[in-house]
Amino acid sequence: RSSDLSNREMAGRILLFRPFWLARWSSTSSESRKSLDKILVANRGEIACRVMRTARRLGIETVAVFSDADRESLHVKSADEAHYIGASESEKSYLNIDKIIEVAIQSDAKAVHPGYGFLSERAAFAEECEKAGIVFIGPPAPAIRSMGDKKEAKILMTEAGVPLVSGYHGDDQSNGRLKEEAKKIGFPVMIKAVLGGGGKGMRIVNKESEFDDELESARREAKQAFGDEQMIIEKYVEKPRHVEIQVFADSLGNAVYLYERDCSVQRRHQKIIEEAPAPGVGDRVRRELGLAAVKAAKAVGYVGAGTVEFIMDVDQKFYFMEMNTRLQVEHPVTEMITGTDLVEWQIKVASGEALPLKQEQIPLTGHSFEARIYAENPSNNFLPDPGTLSYLSTPRSEANVRIDTGVQQGDEISMFYDPMIAKLVVWNRDRQSALDLLAKALREYHIIGLNTNTEFLINLARHPSFASGDVHTGFIAQHHNELFPESSAGAESLSQSILAQTALALLLRQQEINLKKKNAGNSDPFSESLPLRFMFASFFIDLSTENQNTHARVAKTSNSSYSLTLVSNGDESQVDANLTDWSIRDNVVQLSGSLNGDPFQCKAVFIGDTLHLFYEDGRYEHKLVPSFARETKETAFGDLTFDSFGKVVEVYCAEKDEVKRGDILLAIESMKQEHRIVAPYDGVITEIFYASGEQFPPDTPLIAMEPKKRD
DSSP states (O other): OEEOOOHHHHHHHHHHOOOHHHHTTOOOOSGGGGGGOEEEEOOOHHHHHHHHHHHHHTTOEEEEEEEGGGTTOHHHHHSSEEEEEEOSSGGGTTTOHHHHHHHHHHTTOSEEEOOSSTTTTOHHHHHHHHHTTOEESSOOHHHHHHHHSHHHHHHHHHHHTOOBOOEEOOSOOOHHHHHHHHHHHOSSEEEEEEEEETTEEEEEEOSGGGHHHHHHHHHHHHHHHHSOOOEEEEEOOSSOEEEEEEEEEOTTSOEEEEEEEEOOOEETTEEOEEEESOTTOOHHHHHHHHHHHHHHHHHTTOOEEEEEEEEEOTTOOEEEEEEEOSOOTTHHHHHHHHTOOHHHHHHHHHTTOOOSSOGGGOOOOSEEEEEEEESEEGGGTTEEOOEEOSEEEEEOOBTTEEEEESOOTTOEEOTTSOOEEEEEEEEESSHHHHHHHHHHHHHTOEEESSOOSHHHHHHHHTOHHHHTTOOOTTHHHHTHHHHSOOOOOSGGGSOHHHHHHHHHHHHHHHHHHHHHHHHTTOSOTTOSOOSEEEETTEEEEEOOOSSOOEEEEEEEOSSSEEEEEEEETTEEEEEEEEEEEEEEETTEEEEEEEETTEEEEEEEEEETTEEEEEETTEEEEEESSSOOOOOOOOOOTTOBOOSSOEEEEEEOOOTTOEEOTTOEEEEEEETTEEEEEEOSSSEEEEEEOOOTTOEEOTTOOOEEEEEOOOO
16 A cells, blocks of 8 residues: 655654564664764765664664755754754765764764765765764775775785776876777776766776767766766676675674675666665575675775675676775665664674674575665656655555655755655565565655656566566666657547546546535535536546547446546547545545456546546646646757756857867766767857856756858
């Protein structure tokens, strides 16, 4: 069942939810952790809420920090106390080391948990915590520094005997030298920022002619994200898998691995769905991966939670890629298959305790998936889509369904931060059962107000190649047509079932309105303008769209049965509906029953002038007003726009410049990713609307150009 939750209910569920699998390995003894009785969480969103949930269970007080954009955020409401640290821009708040240390001291926090992202892999932050006498819940600064420098990490891994992909990690960073090394390695190659992570400063170069532009773009993105533009060049492994190992080490010399995760299916070099264990990986390779990862951790004197990432080829040979010196976004799938709480482990290790379990005590049970639900538009290259969560309804959290989130209905997904809405995590006895549960739970995740990737994730979960475990980092590109099926906006594509469900939802909604108005003494039951009228012993319901004139006549044949006549462009069809269950709460109508004998269930959410219908195989939006006139802004020929908020990074042209098709005109940054605006045809630049460093809203002209006049 789906659940519509109030803010208080949502906060309580996130903080107090404790699944059965956690109880086996958790300890609530405060004696061993009395030195860390108050923790500041130097992060925001779902990971801040996640850390606070474990801390509360352990009886530890929590301190939140927040920016202007996060004053009313869930992580602020979930903490015991909260402190303002600056403006919405990350560099003025969540990346402000001095301010965070100041708040930690003022609040008498004994430790700082960095979460992931932001300052979690900044060695300087760990050092400043130590100077202030505050425990950093993470690895030692030297380990962060060594593994954060990809060049140094490769050298250390070579010395430790961890397998590596061939590449160039040298000090000569001239463009010419890097290009020569790429030619020696052989295309395709991977350009990677030395201090990179999260797909930033990373480019795949398929041929020599692309190298210079891709290198320049990678350098610029790395400089902005990490303050460093050094690069390494590696051979790009064809059809690679991204397989990573969760490692954990304590300060007493113990280190273990908690098995592998497969994170191969990615967009823009960023993970979108993860699973544990990795499909097709047997015990022998699993053990080899785990031992190599532990060897890597010990090579840098690691303490705490870390993830060693490997590239795996089609023969299951694996090569060290990098080590993330923090808790990963996808850590819940490891928790689900091992019955552990990795945040609790972090706190124990930071307190000086030994690891809770030895290697041979760590179980591997069942299979788990995590799907990252983002505010983004998959059909538009997964560009972020900031906005307000006008409506949010989630699957119910149960023993094998977990939702990690930092937002609630009414919150805004800000342009300033990562557009993640939630992580949906499921577990079941085997991979197929877990995958079926994931698809079901995704179908029950209902969001209105902005674009999300839920439909894409459902298509992915149901794809036969994904179901068979044939995953690799090029999966989305290879199966693009199936993952992005063509959708028709016209009413002619609407099935009889969708039209009937829409009509029934409108009818029940109108009846509820009638009852309320009658009870209120209003003599006009149709004073609220839904497109529905009572005519000749039946209801007439307007289902027209801007593409087709359609209506339904609905006659009630019993308390729960209806006869629907659907008329569209003169074609008439009959539907017999029987409702077995229905409910109306505020603006939400939920129905289940049968249409011409076929079972169905749906939810209709009425917001403004739109009915949002969530049905078993998708969703449909129906405008409740007959007029579909829309204001459009006519722009000059050739205005170039971008579909999301962003900032101009570099301008490569000037007004009156003659440009060729494919020439790069602008470099822009949106939601931490760099994009390029290129000339769509040979022409002349007539106007440039934004300068370098200026921000712009979605769908606004950035550059105007016109075709070059022929002589």
